[in-house]
Amino acid sequence: MGAAVAACAVSAGTRVLWCPAGRSAATVRRAKQAGLVPVAELGELLQQSEVVLSLCPPAVAEDVAREVTGHGFTGVYVEGNAISPDRVQRIADLVGRGARAVVDGSVIGSPPVNGKQTRLFLSGPSGATALVTALFSGTAVSTPVLGEEIGQASALKVSYTAYQKASRVLAALSYGLARHHGVDQALLDVAGQRAGSYLVETDYIAKTATRAWRWAPEMEEAADTLLAAGLPDEVLRAVASTLKLWADTKDNDDLLLESALELLRRSA
Numbered sequence: 001m002g003a004a005v006a007a008c009a010v011s012a013g014t015r016v017l018w019c020p021a022g023r024s025a026a027t028v029r030r031a032k033q034a035g036l037v038p039v040a041e042l043g044e045l046l047q048q049s050e051v052v053l054s055l056c057p058p059a060v061a062e063d064v065a066r067e068v069t070g071h072g073f074t075g076v077y078v079e080g081n082a083i084s085p086d087r088v089q090r091i092a093d094l095v096g097r098g099a100r101a102v103v104d105g106s107v108i109g110s111p112p113v114n115g116k117q118t119r120l121f122l123s124g125p126s127g128a129t130a131l132v133t134a135l136f137s138g139t140a141v142s143t144p145v146l147g148e149e150i151g152q153a154s155a156l157k158v159s160y161t162a163y164q165k166a167s168r169v170l171a172a173l174s175y176g177l178a179r180h181h182g183v184d185q186a187l188l189d190v191a192g193q194r195a196g197s198y199l200v201e202t203d204y205i206a207k208t209a210t211r212a213w214r215w216a217p218e219m220e221e222a223a224d225t226l227l228a229a230g231l232p233d234e235v236l237r238a239v240a241s242t243l244k245l246w247a248d249t250k251d252n253d254d255l256l257l258e259s260a261l262e263l264l265r266r267s268a
Contacts, residue, residue: 001055001107001111002055002056003027003030003031003033003034003036004034004111004112004113004118005053005055005107005111005112005118005120005141006018006031006034006036006053007033007034007035007036007112007113008112008136008139008140008141009135009136009139009141010034010035010036011139012135012136012137012138012139014135015037016034016035016036016037017036017037017038017039017045017048017049018031018036018037018038018039018045019038019039019040019041019042019045020038020040021040021041021042042067042068042071043071046068046071046072046073046075049073049075050075050076050131051075051076051077051078051131051132051135052068052073052075052076052077052078053078053080053105053132054068054077054078054079054080054081055080055081055107056081057081057213057214057217058081058082058083058214058217058218058220058221059217061079061081061083061087061091062087062090062091062094065077065079065091065094065095066094068095069094069095069097069098069099072098073095073098073099074098074099074100075099075100076099076100076101076102076103076128076131076132077095077099077101077102077103078102078103078105078122078132079091079092079095079102079103079104079105079154080105080106080107080120082106082107082154082157082158082161082217082218082221083154083158083221084154084158084221084222084224084225084228085104085150085151085152085154085155085158085225085228086151086224086225086228087154087221087224088104088150088151088153088154089150089151092104092150100128101124101125101127101128102124102128102150103122103123103124103125103128103129103132104122104123104124104150104151104152104153104154105120105121105122105123105132105153106120106121106153106154106156106157107119107120107121107157108121108156108157108160112139112140112141115140116140117140117141117142118140118141118142119141119142119143119144120132120136120141120142120143121143121144121145121146121153121156121157122143122144122145122146122153123145123146123147123148123149123150123151123152123153124148124149124150124153125148126145126148129143129145129148133145155225158218158221158222158225159222159225161218161219161222162219162222162225162226162236165208165215165218165219165239166219166235166236166239167198168198168204168205168208169208169239169242169243170198170239171198171199171201171204171205172205172208172209172260172261172264173242173264174187174199175187175199175202175205175261176261176264176265179261180265187199188200188202202257203257205257205260205261206255206256206257206259206260208243208246208260209246209249209252209255209260209263210246210249210250210251210252210253210255212243212244212245212246212247212249212250213246213247213250215243216240216243216244216247217240219236219237219239219240219243220236220237220240222236223236223237223240242264245263245264245266246260246263246264249263
């Protein structure tokens with residue numbers, strides 16, 4: 001996602017920097033394909049940057065913010081990760097000590113490649129959100145602004161991902177149960193009578209498994225947000241626990257449906 005979003009900014013005429021220190025060969029390849037400019041040291045990169053867009057696994061969002069802050073960054077920091085509004089506020093409090101402004105962002109949609117569109121929802125100071133919007137003008141990344149309150153964009157992301165990703169896990173469990181009892185085709189026939197049912201998208205079960213390493217922390221963030229809102233969090237905690245059963249399938253594009261289901265059965 002990060003490389004694809006960055007490539008859109010490049011296509012709009014923005015000079016986009018990245019730091020290759022400690023990154024994998026695959027990341028280096030993606031950055032080169034996206035047209036990003038490598039800078040050997042993070043401190044040097046930050047000195048040259050007006051805007052930092054953080055897109056990383058939720059678990060390390062605050063680590064990234066602390067590292068950027070430690071280098072004295074004074075520009076606009078866009079916290080674009082799938083984390084709770086409370087965590088975004090903590091990051092805003094931290095980074096805002098030196099940065100000119102902090103923008104809350106959330107990406108909803110597939111990576112903007114091969115004709116796909118995605119949305120980077122924004123909330124925060126109007127001048128800063130306008131600057132971010134200008135970076136992606138005319139590209140496959142649209143930037144709807146929700147308001148000036150930090151946490152609005154993240155609340156939208158968490159609310160959406162709680163349903164969308166939990167539904168994928170429930171579909172996998174439902175299909176696994178039906179298959180165990182030999183009624184999987186009947187389940188698909190019934191589900192196929194309803195438009196847009198995830199139950200008929202059995203090919204997506206293996207995809208869900210390979211993305212579980214990212215999705216499980218997002219479900220924890222969503223559960224934390226529910227709890228903070230006075231709502232039950234147990235369902236999403238259970239979804240996160242189920243996703244963790246697939247943790248070892250990270251980015252395994254060759255994973256088969258039956259293998260993904262077997263990993264769930266082994267936990268019983």
